[in-house]
Amino acid sequence: MSRLRVPVIRGIGDDCAVIRFAANQEAIVTTDFSIEGVHFRREWHPPDSVGHRCLARGLSDIAAMGGKPLAAFLSLALPAHFSQRWVDGFFDGLLKLASRHKVTLAGGDIAESPAGVLADIVALGSVPRGTALLRSTAKPGDRIYVSGQLGGSAAVLAQFLAGKPRISGVANQCHFYPDPRLPIGRILREKAIATAAIDLSDGLSTDLTHLCQESRVGAEIDEALIPLANIANSTVPLTFALNGGEDYELLFTARPRSAVPRRIARVPITHIGRIVPGSGITLLTATGKRQKISPGGWEHLSKSRRAFTRG
Amino acid sequence: MSRLRVPVIRGIGDDCAVIRFAANQEAIVTTDFSIEGVHFRREWHPPDSVGHRCLARGLSDIAAMGGKPLAAFLSLALPAHFSQRWVDGFFDGLLKLASRHKVTLAGGDIAESPAGVLADIVALGSVPRGTALLRSTAKPGDRIYVSGQLGGSAAVLAQFLAGKPRISGVANQCHFYPDPRLPIGRILREKAIATAAIDLSDGLSTDLTHLCQESRVGAEIDEALIPLANIANSTVPLTFALNGGEDYELLFTARPRSAVPRRIARVPITHIGRIVPGSGITLLTATGKRQKISPGGWEHLSKSRRAFTRG
Numbered sequence: 232m233s234r235l236r237v238p239v240i241r242g243i244g245d246d247c248a249v250i251r252f253a254a255n256q257e258a259i260v261t262t263d264f265s266i267e268g269v270h271f272r273r274e275w276h277p278p279d280s281v282g283h284r285c286l287a288r289g290l291s292d293i294a295a296m297g298g299k300p301l302a303a304f305l306s307l308a309l310p311a312h313f314s315q316r317w318v319d320g321f322f323d324g325l326l327k328l329a330s331r332h333k334v335t336l337a338g339g340d341i342a343e344s345p346a347g348v349l350a351d352i353v354a355l356g357s358v359p360r361g362t363a364l365l366r367s368t369a370k371p372g373d374r375i376y377v378s379g380q381l382g383g384s385a386a387v388l389a390q391f392l393a394g395k396p397r398i399s400g401v402a403n404q405c406h407f408y409p410d411p412r413l414p415i416g417r418i419l420r421e422k423a424i425a426t427a428a429i430d431l432s433d434g435l436s437t438d439l440t441h442l443c444q445e446s447r448v449g450a451e452i453d454e455a456l457i458p459l460a461n462i463a464n465s466t467v468p469l470t471f472a473l474n475g476g477e478d479y480e481l482l483f484t485a486r487p488r489s490a491v492p493r494r495i496a497r498v499p500i501t502h503i504g505r506i507v508p509g510s511g512i513t514l515l516t517a518t519g520k521r522q523k524i525s526p527g528g529w530e531h532l533s534k535s536r537r538a539f540t541r542g
Numbered sequence: 543m544s545r546l547r548v549p550v551i552r553g554i555g556d557d558c559a560v561i562r563f564a565a566n567q568e569a570i571v572t573t574d575f576s577i578e579g580v581h582f583r584r585e586w587h588p589p590d591s592v593g594h595r596c597l598a599r600g601l602s603d604i605a606a607m608g609g610k611p612l613a614a615f616l617s618l619a620l621p622a623h624f625s626q627r628w629v630d631g632f633f634d635g636l637l638k639l640a641s642r643h644k645v646t647l648a649g650g651d652i653a654e655s656p657a658g659v660l661a662d663i664v665a666l667g668s669v670p671r672g673t674a675l676l677r678s679t680a681k682p683g684d685r686i687y688v689s690g691q692l693g694g695s696a697a698v699l700a701q702f703l704a705g706k707p708r709i710s711g712v713a714n715q716c717h718f719y720p721d722p723r724l725p726i727g728r729i730l731r732e733k734a735i736a737t738a739a740i741d742l743s744d745g746l747s748t749d750l751t752h753l754c755q756e757s758r759v760g761a762e763i764d765e766a767l768i769p770l771a772n773i774a775n776s777t778v779p780l781t782f783a784l785n786g787g788e789d790y791e792l793l794f795t796a797r798p799r800s801a802v803p804r805r806i807a808r809v810p811i812t813h814i815g816r817i818v819p820g821s822g823i824t825l826l827t828a829t830g831k832r833q834k835i836s837p838g839g840w841e842h843l844s845k846s847r848r849a850f851t852r853g
Binding site: 247249250257259262270302304342351 | 558562565569575578579580604607609617619651653655657662664677740741
C-alpha cells in the first residue's frame, strides 16, 4: 500500500509535517540532544560522524521499542558565520544513515547558537498497536541478553581524552558511526522473543537500572559473560562496558525457556544474567564474589542534568 | 472513545513515547527552538512567559494546520548550576498552557548548555485524513484574512529595546502570553472555510510571502484594512504589523463567495486583501499608491539562519 511506503504526506515547507499511520499502528516518538562539548568535540569528531551519531541516538530508541523509523526532525543551532563545509558534512552523515534506514528528514528548525553547535533530533516511528517493547515488562526469572560488544565507544573516547587518538581503522566505527540496532529490535518484537528492552546509551549499569526500576525488579549479571569490545587489539576494561556509554546496542530480557538465537541480523546475542525479585543490580565477579553495582552513569564529556531523559 | 481521550499510551520513562491515532487521523509534527538572546532575554521575560511562549510556538503551527494538539516533547539545555526557581517557573508557564489546550508533555531531553538557556519544543497533533490546512492551496481570487490584531508583540519588544519597558497591563499579554489560535484553526478546517493557512510568527510580509511561494501566487493587501494592535493607548506603526513577528495570529485565504464570520472563537477576523496571479506582494497604501513589499523578515532579537524553518 502506498500509504505505508510514503508515510510522510507533507514534509518541509508547511507549518507542520503530515504523517499517515496505518490503522493498526501506533506512533513512537523520541528526542535527543547532541551538544558540542557534551556529546562531541569538533576537534575529535568529523562532521559526518556528528550528523550520523545525532540521528543514531534517536534511531536507537526506536530500535529499543521494536519500531520502524519513519521520519526525523532536526533542530540545529549553529554559531554565527559558521563553516558551511562543516554543516554540509554534518548533513552528509545524517542523511546517509537516514537513507540506509529509509527515514525521511521531514522538517526541523535552524537558529543561531550563542556558543557551539547544538542539535536536537526527533525520531518518529511506528509499531503495530500494543506490541512496542517496553522497559517495564521484565519479570523475575527472565534472562538478560545484550547485542554486540560493549565498552568500545567509551574506550575510543578514552584514547582521545588521554591524547592518544587512533582514529583510523574500522575498530573505531563503534564510536564514530554506530549502527542503530533496528533489525534486531524489529525481530525481537515480531518473533515475540523479548519481554522487555532498552538501548545501551548510558552504559550497562545505568540502562539496566532503568529497566529494573521501570519493571520493579532486580538483576544479577555475570562478569565472565559480558561481551567486551576489542579496541586496538585489546579487550576493553570492564568499567567501560558497565559505565561507558554510547554503545547503542540493545539490552533485552526473555523468558528462560525462550529459544533466543545466538545471532540476530548477523549480530551476536549474549546471555549475561537474569532478572530477580527485589531491586538493584548484583555483579557475580570472575572470582566468585557478589558485588552490588550502582548506576555509574555515563555523563558524556561533561556532567549533564538528566531530569526526564529518554534512553 | 477512550483512545481519543488518552492518546498518549506511554509517556516519560521509556525509550520512546507511544501515541495512538484513530484510524482516520493523520499525525502532524512541528519543532521550534526558543533560544536565550534570540527568542527571549532572561532580564526581560519572566520564566513562565519563556515556558509559555516556547510551547505556544509549536501549538501555533498545529493551529495553522487546523489540527488538534496531543502531545509535546521538550528538549531543554541549561547552563551548569542554573536556578531551579527559574526552571520551575519555566515549567509552570509551559504546563499551564499545555493544560489549557489538553496537551500532554510526553517526554524530551535535558542537558547542560555551554551558554544560556536553549529549548526545543516538538508539538504533535492530529487532523482527520486529508483535511490539514496547507500553505500551498491558495488560488487567485481568494480573499486574505487575518485573526486578531497585528504588530503588538513587536511593539512591546520595541519598548524593551528602547529601554522603556511597560511590563504591566494586559496590553502586553500578546507578547508575553500569546494564546495559540487552536479554536480558530479547527473551525476553519471543520467548516471548510479556509483554502490555505499559515501562522503569523515572522510577520505578515514574510509569512504571506511563504504562503504565496508555496501556492505559486501573488497577493495584494490594503494598508487601510490591516488590523493594527493597540499598545499603551496608541496604534502600533504599520511596520510592526508587516515586519514584526511573534503575533501568533492566523492568516488564511477563502473563496470570494465564502461566508467568513466576523469573529471566530470570539476573535475578530479581518479581510485584508486578495490572492492574485503571479508572484510577490503589493501593498495598496492609504494614499492610493501600489507598493511592492518584500519579506521584512522578523529576525527575533538577533539574526538567525533559517534554512528549512517551519512557521
